[in-house]
Amino acid sequence: MNPPNPSILQRQSLATLLPAVLLSLLPAMALADPLPSWNAGHSKSTIVDFVETTSDPDSEDFVPQERRIAVFDNDGTLWSEQPAYTQLLYALDRASEADPEALDTPLKKAAAEGDIDTLLEAGEEGIQALLSLSHQDLSLSDFQQDVSDWLANATHPATGRFYTDMVYQPMLELLGYLRDHGFSTYIVSGGGLEFMRVFASDVYGVPPQNIIGSTGEMELVDLEDDPQLYKRGGDIWLDDGPGKVISINRHLGQRPILAVGNSDGDVPMLIWTTEGEGPRLGVLVHHTDGEREVAYDSDSHIGRLADGLEQAEARDWQLIDMARDWQRLYPEKP
């Protein structure tokens, strides 16, 4: 009897083994790349190391699930914020449609004309004028329906995309990866609380009770027959800078262990998070990508980042270089 032809044997073995080999590789591939839109490098490995060690009961850096809390800024961190915050564009759209009789101050006229420079120069008064034409004296449910309608139709002037399609794919992956490892994910944004709640659950998987944001005054009307919440004018709680820390404490009563932001307004939140005891991580997104988005930092009105770059260096926060670290910016179009 002749010995079997070795080359045939080899081919047979390979053919038999291949499916099993591929199957055995699948979990390893999933473990090896939980963040497919992140390029290999220090940013990615730092984040993965932090998530794996804090969620591994056998690690000395293990953090119990109830303290595995991650907070994310929204504008410029989870979705694009240039040429202006999406909520600002919504407000300007609505102000442009305002009844001319409602334009009874120069600032309201500026709002209706889309004169952003005049509004920003006027500071909080300018914002109040704009909000008065778009965000107040209507029921919360009418407001949120209107935002929903707007988001379903308005498109970005440069990309032509819907704004909810201008979320960062790498961040969607990071949010899911964190939740898969027992983290609770929260948004802590200078944007309006009720504006974000319209889309954050569908787009980010973040439920309404995990959103912290700026708020105006609210009134409960018609309690006896048909109770409704109405958005009113008056004081605004601006959830930015130190306000983010105060809001986080008010809402959560504990320090997060991971904070992700992109501007100087996020610096107090990142310090508060990373100066706590035990394993901590601060992550700062640096908008370096002039080709796929806009490159900006210290000179920008929107999302200014200057102090944060120094703090990141001094406090060993992970700086995300968008051009280098992110293989893909936005999700594939549906």
Next chain:
Amino acid sequence: MNPPNPSILQRQSLATLLPAVLLSLLPAMALADPLPSWNAGHSKSTIVDFVETTSDPDSEDFVPQERRIAVFDNDGTLWSEQPAYTQLLYALDRASEADPEALDTPLKKAAAEGDIDTLLEAGEEGIQALLSLSHQDLSLSDFQQDVSDWLANATHPATGRFYTDMVYQPMLELLGYLRDHGFSTYIVSGGGLEFMRVFASDVYGVPPQNIIGSTGEMELVDLEDDPQLYKRGGDIWLDDGPGKVISINRHLGQRPILAVGNSDGDVPMLIWTTEGEGPRLGVLVHHTDGEREVAYDSDSHIGRLADGLEQAEARDWQLIDMARDWQRLYPEKP
């Protein structure tokens, strides 16, 4: 061979069978009485029916877990509030120890002398005077340590119990029963947010992020070197009446499906909860138990209940008659 003695056989069989019979009964007993400190009756069966049907995927009243949200008032609902709110007793204790030089107004003097009538007559100014001597211009961590120390030592004038041993055993069972059925349990109290967080996790199993309450102004100090939150004076957010609805919306962004309270200050929260769509339950605790606690409703300064009794009748809320419905009031002493 004689047949075996039947009586011996019987005894043997019973002895053999008994442990198995008992074991098989245990799950059935647990199902049959999830609330052992609640006497059988309409209150108990209404609550059990609501919890079982809303958490049963095969029921037409099933509510998905993310919307199974229950809110509880604290003072008078989860623990005793007579002769005065525990937090008020804490504040008076601390005011009585204040530096005499700090007593620079008549209301502060009244606070230091424990003159509750004068403080209450002065309304918010009276409360502010009391809080200024006990709740402000100290770090949040120092405040919470002080509350913790006080709760570990102060005892109730009538019962001699620690205040945290004057929680209602039936409510502890209800909180656990709800969580076992996938409900998220929240406290929504007129009491101070940071005061409640000191004990609510240990005593009620309610974590800090599930607590909604009254708040004062907070300041972030020493951000660069040793960031700390400080309690300051200024405006107070009073989480009572319509304010509870506004707070719930701000924190949760959705209506609860179950609300439990005991005073007129809880009426808006119960209306807001029960007027939503789908299965809803409002529960109102009526302090009818003059033997084990204090019987009070419409004539009481603390926990006044008048409108609520009419609303409960009109809106079919479940009224808890403490004397009749609760077999036990407080937990057994350790």
